[in-house]
Amino acid sequence: MKTRKIPLRKDIVSGEMFPKKDLVRVVRDKEGQVSLDPTGKKNGRGAYITLDVKTAETARKKKVFDKAFSQEVPAEFYDELLAYVDHQQARRELFGDGAQKANS
Template sequence: MKQKKIPLRKCLITGEMKPKKELIRVVRSKEGEVSIDPTGKKNGRGAYLTLDAQIIEQAKKKNILSSQLNAEVSESIYEQLINLANQKNGHS
């Protein structure tokens, strides 16, 4: 039986290729709205980050999402990402 191919994506910060399920996608719509895309299926320009609070903090410091998505990324997006990372890693 042929093994199913696991879709890999690259984390913007670490540069590591990881299975799509281990990363979180942040997407910019045609209208320029930036949102978190937990399903990975929204239309628009996507950028992937490892779901880890430290990595998200690094992305925030470097403002890497804004430059990758060519859009303003609000503070609330980073807060939501950190909350998701903390939930995933068992912190609340």
């Protein structure tokens, strides 16, 4: 069987490349709203972050998405991001890598 190419994306916090399924997309739409995009299909400018709580905390501390989207991102968004990443990390620990596919 032919091996499939695994799409890679760059984590905005560390600058490292990871498989797309190990990241979550954050998107800014035309209205300037910043939101999580677990499906990876929303319209707008996207940036990726790994599903790791420490990385999400670093993103909040350094205000990484403020810089990436050239606008101020509300603190509530960073709280939502941290909760989402924590939840996804816990799912992966419980169910393994298949948890991402079941949630999408």
